[in-house]
Amino acid sequence: MCTQTKAAALMANIPQADIDPSGVFKYVLIRVHSREEGDDSEVDLVRGYGWAEYHADIYEKVAEELERDGHLDCECIGGGRIKHDPQAKKIHVYGYSMGFGRANHAVTTEKLKVRYPDYELLALQLSRVKLLGGNVTLCKTVQTGVMSKAVATMERGLCV
Numbered sequence: 791m792c793t794q795t796k797a798a799a800l801m802a803n804i805p806q807a808d809i810d811p812s813g814v815f816k817y818v819l820i821r822v823h824s825r826e827e828g829d830d831s832e833v834d835l836v837r838g839y840g841w842a843e844y845h846a847d848i849y850e851k852v853a854e855e856l857e858r859d860g861h862l863d864c865e866c867i868g869g870g871r872i873k874h875d876p877q878a879k880k881i882h883v884y885g886y887s888m889g890f891g892r893a894n895h896a897v898t899t900e901k902l903k904v905r906y907p908d909y910e911l912l913a914l915q916l917s918r919v920k921l922l923g924g925n926v927t928l929c930k931t932v933q934t935g936v937m938s939k940a941v942a943t944m945e946r947g948l949c950v
Contacts, residue, residue, distance in 0.1 A: 797824030798831045804856070807905040809838035812876050816842050817883075818849045818869040818895035825863050836901045838872045845869035845887035849943060868893030881906060883913040907931040 794802075801822055809817065817838030824831045835852070842848045845866070853864035869887025872881075883899055886892035895913035903912055 794876075795829040796825045797826045797829055799889055800861055801831060801833045804833065804835060805905070807835065807836040807901045809836065809872055809874060809905075810840050810904070812874050813840050814850065814871060815840040816845050816869060816874045816887070817893070817898070818852075818887065818890065819867050819898055820844050820849060820852060821867050823863045823865070823867050825861055834867070834897055834901065836898050844889065845938045848891050849890070850868075851893075866890045866930060870895060870898070879909045881911050883911070903938070921931075934943075 801824070804822065807933050809815070815838050817836060820835045820837060822835060833889075836850050837848050839848055848869075849864075849866040853866075856864055858860045866887075867890070869885075869890045870883060870893050871885040873882040873884075875881070881901070881902055883895045899911040899913045902909070
């Protein structure tokens with residue numbers, strides 16, 4: 791007979807994505823682990839709210855709630871911003887957190903697709919590299935989980 795740990799049961803009932811119903815706001819990607827011996831289960835959660843001045847405000851509130859009973863442990867694995875337009879059924883995931891670094895926006899969009907299956911989801915990952923002595927911004931766009939062509943532009947250029 792297979793038995794599920796208390797932590798695994800708790801994680802199975804946590805919504806994987808919870809964001810504000812509209813607007814532009816900060817978000818964090820949180821990895822939740824079991825604290826129970828012999829249980830290596832984990833789940834990633836997306837949380838984004840307009841009330842937060844800092845990414846850490848969201849993380850601290852969510853971690854406090856989830857860690858309260860002692861079965862779960864949380865770690866913030868990055869952050870960014872979300873633009874949620876419910877009228878157009880679009881969610882744009884981009885940016886980074888100064889304190890936690892850039893979240894993997896592809897993971898974030900996968901979590902949001904479950905909650906918003908009829909939405910268009912767009913994630914933008916930016917990174918800087920040195921190329922022939924000049925700075926270039928590489929823009930990689932992830933749209934509804936499918937990678938599109940990477941576009942390179944000069945430092946002050948725009949990603950299209």
